[in-house]
Amino acid sequence: MPADEPQTPPVPDGRSSSTGVHAPSAAPSPAQPAGGGPSGPRAGVFFDLDKTLVAGSSGFHWARAAAAHGLITRRRLAADGWENLKFRLHGSTDETTRKVWDRAGAFLAGQRVRDFERLTPRVLAGVLPRLYPEMLRIAWEHQDAGRPIYIVTASTQDTAEMIAHVLAFDGGVGAPLEVRDGRYTGRLSGPMTYREGKVAALRRLAERDGLDLAASWAYSDSESDLPMLRAVGHPVAVNPDRELARVAAQEGWDVVRLERLGSHLKTAVALAAVGALGGLGRAAATRTAGARRRA
DSSP states (O other): OOOSSTTTTOOOOEHHHSOOOHHHHSOOTSOOOOOOOOOOSSOOOOOOOOTTBBSOOHHHHHHHHHHTTTTOOOOHHHHHHHHHHHHHHHHHHHHHHHHHHHHHHHHHOBBBHHHTTTTTTHHHHHHHHBOOHHHHHHHHHHHHOOOEEEEEEEEEEHHHHHHHTTTOEEEEEEEEEEEETTTTEEEEESSOOHHHHHHHHHHHHHHHHHHHGGOEEEEEGGGGHHHHTTSSSSEEESSSSSSHHHHHOOOOOOOOOOOOOOHHHHHHHHHHHHHHHHHHHHHHHHHHHHHHOOO
């Protein structure tokens, strides 16, 4: 399935906290619901998928499963892994999103749906350990407070429904893949759930389930989801990219930071540099001592 943001080829399927979750608007107490509780307008809660609920790209785990079954090459998997790393560090762009969907469409055209359905157990085995426990707690606290919770993703509808079902969410919305005679055509059969497309998805859910978007929450990591975040009364930035972090600070939105890969890499590079300098120092000292002995 395609990733929520464009790091790996899709295949079917304010206030901030740096150490945890900022609770007041992100996870109101079920006993004291803040807006949209039983006594107020019915609110919904909408979660982006990649880098919001899941560390990195869910699409990368579809690629790994496809490679294990011989549907894609190891070389392509390595390229997808590199794209996933860049996504975790820097986020995505409209251009990379377009390229991923173009590549995915060409790859999926003519493939059997059944072959990809059989990848589901392996995909879940990769995705589930990478869920953020803090985000699941937030989601389930909203649900316990009487608010339905949904995944709204630029990945495929199959991916959204699969993960929403496993996590006991109330629904999932993604981009629908067109199928004819049991095979993918490589095209979409409905609107793309990206940028304004996510807002359209929210409005359809709101109309279907009787939700008040002004009383609702949305969680996302990406600047591309600013339309979705601005469509609700309670936007929350999760592991925001640079532009979303700027907007969130300007607008006073809540911010949740859970992604640690960048800091881990910086630490590893620093330790490697210290080790290298230490090695150079020891080598220099050894040469100096040898020169003194010879003298």
